[in-house]
Amino acid sequence: MQLVSIIAFVLVFSAAVALFVINIRKIIRNINLGKDQTINDNKPARWRQMFLVAMGQSKMVARPIPAFFHLIIYVGFVLINIEVLEILVDGFTGSHRIFMNVLNFDGFPLYNIAIAFFEVLAVLVLIACVVFLYRRYILKVPRLAHKDLDGWPRKDATNILAAEIVLMFALLVMNAADHTMQTAGFTFPISTPLYNAIFHGMTEGAMHTVVLVAWWLHLIGILAYLNYLPFSKHFHIVLAFPNVWYAKLTPKGQFTNMESVTNEVKAMLDPSFTPPPLAEGEIPKFGAKDVNDLSWKNLLDAYSCTECGRCTSECPANQTGKLLSPRRIMMATRDRMEDVGKSLDAKGPGLAxxxxxxxxxxxxxxxxxxxxCNACVQACPVNIDPLNIIxxxxxxxxxxxxxxPDSLALALTNxxxxxxxxxxxxxxxLNxxxxx
Amino acid sequence: MSNAELLKVTTMANAIAEGRQPEYLFWVGCAGSFDDRAKKVTKALVKILNFAGIDFAVLGTEESCNGDPAKRAGNEFLFQMMAMQNIGTLNAYGVKKIVTACPHCFNTLKNEYPALGGEYEVIHHTQLLQSLLDTGKITIEGGEFKGKRITYHDPCYLGRGNDIYEAPREVIQKLEVELVEMKRSRAKGFCCGAGGAQMFKEAEPGNREVNVERAEEALGQNPNVIAVGCPFCNTMMTDGVKHFEKEGEVKVLDVAEMIAQANDL
Structure with a gap:
């Protein structure tokens, strides 16, 4: 029986990881549609930026209420995953709560304290998820009720919140129905009251079944969640970190210099200047018409976007009813990459x-x-630069x-x-x- | 100093011909040179510079558009042509320090000219004003703005674009005013609507103009003066105030004009 369980676990786990790798490779392929750009200058500043903005979430605090609840989910996700590590080890070895005996020292039940802490976190995460659903569907915060999100993006957001709620419930039930844990004399803040209310008096066999179901539900939930990420805006939990590391360090007002243009202008102004020869078959192209004309960093930006809409809610054009929404610029860039990628997967024309x-x-x-005006760039909690794509x-x-526009053409002619x-x-x- | 002395301007060409190398080049910019409203700011700044004894010159007819609208509009060719032409002029005169009253010129000269061979120490006029006040080269004693309610509108290319939020505020504070902040200020400042070459085109369809939205926010602070630090913000905010028919009560003034007026220059 235990062997069957281990085999089932190994199969499910390997399949999930393999599928995840396949889909990640597709995303890497899509990002590599973009032009090369070397970004490795000033590494200390880049690490600092990553620790502050990505890990430290320093730009989230501009809006304290969502920042607080987001922080709970972020910390909850990171810490509760320590318990997931145990689930994985148990799955591979057929053990049950392998760390329990190892970490529960005499007089200092470290394991129990950690689990108790995770339980509190899990409840806080549950509350945060409910608050986020409330903000989205009842409070209808403008940036979340925005038409940018109509259709799949809004479903995507709901799926994520629902999945987190299910996962946290599974975790708490798994603890509450754990006979060994609940009868060892330690009072867990959430699962012990749950145990007393629901499972106390149940036969040990029935409880074992509940634990097994909750365990598998949590495990499969996590693996499904993992495989949902590459298709979701929620992928920001991975890409936020590299995206912030590679983000622009120069002043926001500074736009990129186009060296290809510099060579032509120099040749125009100075007849003795010879521009470096173009690579064979290279046709000089200015600006970006499609995703392959953007840099890979622009495309990484698009995959890092979690569609929170802080950019759009601060965009002067959007706030005065214009069609522009910086969030939609990022979503459209990702949509285009996904469409090209799907076409390539089906041996279709891809970019052509x-x-x-x-x-x-x-x-x-x-x-x-x-x-x-750079309001979108300033607002983005993960340093996405929609302005550069624009x-x-x-x-x-x-x-x-x-x-x-004609009036602009006239100004440039002047x-x-x-x-x-x-x-x-x-x-x-000088008049x-x-x-x- | 007489008004004529205060308004005295030399060109770089003349200064060099006289064997002088002025410390600062005052980059006037297109708005500062041609726009009637912005010309007043230009003259206010010239008066302050002369009053403080700053050694400066202008390029005069040798100055050209720095290329900002072309670059923001996407015409990199035109931008680089303008930039290289200007860099040629600036380098020929051995210019080291540049001061300008336009955040767009400031940003372009400071950040985008180096890649094309133009490396200068570029400062915005509010930074220079701050240092003149700090070093006592100009002082203010109970000027006409004392006790008045002032709100300051951050220009995007000075604020977010280059992280300069405090210099203009410190200069305004020296006027012993009541400085009130709009809800959207500093890094969250709301654009006037002119940047990115919008100044030179019709706005895209929407339900209101950006400058009207911003002027409404500024007027919500019940200020006596809306202080600005950019010729385009100046135009946009002035028009916005007119939209609400408040031009009789609320003035839109550049920080340099406020300092000049407070000193009766």
Whole structure:
């Protein structure tokens, strides 16, 4: 019987891990659709940024209420996973609560204290999940009730919260129905009252069945959760860390310099300058029309987005009713990558499917609504940079397709012809000094 | 000092011809040169610089658009052409320090010119004002703003763009005013609506203008003055205040104008 259980466990566990690896590789493949970009400068600052922003959640505190409940779920997730480690060891060895005897010292029941602590955390996580459902569906916090999330994204968010609730219940029931644990003389804060209320008086055999069901439910729940991640916005629990590490360190106002343009401009201004030769078959392309024109970091940004909408709720364009939503820029970028990836999986045309990120997924009206104010970048708790994608797409519209609003085209023509966005003569530039 | 002395401006070309190397280049910018409202800020700053005895010059007709609107609009070619032309001029004059009253010029010159061969120490005029006040080169004694209610609107390219939040506030505080903060200020400051080349195009369809939203928020603080540090914010906030027909009661002033006025310059 024990052997059957171990074999069942090993099979389920291996299948889950294998499936997870397959799907992670697809995501890595999709992110690698992006252009190369070397990011390894100033490592101490990058580690500091990661510890502060990703681990320390320093940007979450801007909104204290969700920050508090998010912190509970985050800490709960990290710490309760220590108990999951025991579940895995038990599964592999056929043991039962292998750490119980090891860690319960005479006079100091460390194991019991840890479990008691996890139970309290589990209840707090449950409360946090309920609060989040309340904020989403009853309070209807604008950024969470936003039309960006209509359809799958909202279901996705609900699935995650529901799964966490089920997992926490399974964990508590598993403890409450554990006869050995409950009869050893230690009072657990949550599971002991539960045991007294429900399981006390039940036969040991029946209780054993409950434990077994709860154990498997928790285990399968966790493995299902793991395999749900690559398809979900919830993948941020993994990618937040690398994403923050690789995030921009230069001032937010500084936009990237396009070296390909520098070479052409130098050649234009100085006839003796010879631009470095292009690689064979390379056609110079300016800005981004599709995901493969963006850098891999832009694409990592898209997979790191958990669709919280802090960016959109601070975006001046969005808050005044314009079509632009920085969150949707990230979601559209991910959608495009996923569509291209699915096409590649089916041996389809991939990027050559006649569509592109610019125009088919993100419209010029959205892009032209941006004031480049960096509110979205500032608001993002995991340092996603929607502005960089917006600018790359603008570059493609303007430099590849010569498309821009007429009034703007006029201003740029003025800059080119008379060195100012308005039609003034450069000779009059110092006239103000003579005016009184 | 007479008004003429206070408004005295030399060009770099003249200074170099006279064998002088001015300490600062005052980068006036397109708005500061051509926009009637912004020209007043330019002159206010010139008066302060002369009053404080700062050795400065301007490029005059040799200055060109720094390229910010072109870069934000996505025309990197035009941006780099403007940048390299300006860098050529600046380097030819051996410019080391630049002060400007425009956060867009400030950001571009400071952050985006180095990659193209233009490395300067660039400061925003509110930073220079702060150091002039700190070092006692200018002092303020009970100017006209004393006790007035002031709210300061953060320019995106100075605030979030370059993390400069305190210099303008410290300068305003020196006026012994009651500085009141809007709910969305500093890193959470709400844009005036002009950045990213929006100044030079019609707004996209929406349910209100960005500057109207921001002006409403500023007016909600019941200020006597809405202080700004950017010529485009100045235009947008002025228009926003007019939208609510409050231009009679609430002034929109650049920090430099406030300092100049407080000193009766």
């Amino acid at each position: 499917d006649g569509k592109s990120l610019l125009y088919d997924y993100i419209t010029p009206e959205e892009l032209w609504a941006c004031t480049s 600018v790359e797409l603008r570059r493609s519209m303007v430099m590849e397709d010569s498309k821009m 800059i080119e012809n008379n060195g100012a966005p308005w039609q003034f003569s450069p000779a009059d530039r 103000w000094a003579q005016e009184n």
